[in-house]
Amino acid sequence: MKSAPQRSDVGTAQGSYEQARAWIGRRSETRLTDVAVDESRCKVFAALSEDGNPAYWDRQWATAQFGAPLAPSGLTMSLIMSLPWKPGGMVASAPSLAVDVPLPGQTFINVETDCEFLRPIRWGDHLSVYEEIIDIGPEKTTRLGRGHFVTTCMNLLDAKGRLVARLTNVLYRYEAASA
């Protein structure tokens, strides 16, 4: 029986680059996100960037135009995040396979995204997601420290199983220079 890897304070699995390389090409299970897209989340997000787009605010106009008000496309990456706690003591899943990859380094920072949208996401949509590890680079030193760039792709599906968005993300897993 394999023992679970040690994890940092922010949940990154600890291991070697050699162990990590075996994760390239790995794909997660498809999971239903914790909640459906809702009005409150969309409006708070739009409010914080002072975005008055009526597609997010004007129910009558947006319903006539799209069938329902839309989620801001900028919110899409948030829609796959998990609740931090659930009744019954369930452990929230890691926000990304990039955190589950065993690598050296205690922390991480996001560095690059490439988001493709195939159809709009509406209030009430309940999305599913699966993720793939695309690449894990060799050790690189940056101004922040030493670590590895991990590229993942998150695929979001609607209730009919149609791909609605594909989010490619590069995360830097590293040990801070000051550590």
Add this chain to the structure above:
Amino acid sequence: MSAPAIYPQRLWSEVKAGDVLPGIELAVEYARIILNAASTWDYFPGHHNPEYARAQGQPDIYVSTIFFHGFIDRLITDWGGPSTFIKQRRMRMVASVDPGDTMRAEGHVLRHYRDEDGCGMVDLDIRINTARGLCVPASARVQLPLEPGERLFPPE
């Protein structure tokens, strides 16, 4: 049904390469960074815990990826209108945006063309700056309506 008057919809035929998007600005305070992280369920401590952010090598807590996504998309739809469909957005975070900064997004039209399906497409070059310089170089590919009132994604 036309777009609400304060958010007119731009047609593809009204755009040309070189057009400049009106810039937008946002004052970034502690509260805005933290509230954004909370609203997007991004509980990573670099967005709410200054001590953790400094241990990471950052000067303070910093704006999240998803916050940048929203700010870039606002630049695009403030210019294009509410029926603008963002088909692709790419960005790199080369410097952080911290409490006390004002972030400014600006952009211009790189290319204006029809895709293989005849859709009206526009490629945009976008930058987010603070007073310290460039933080996020980005690009986007967006679809605009060809005719007034055209619905790119009608109700299902």
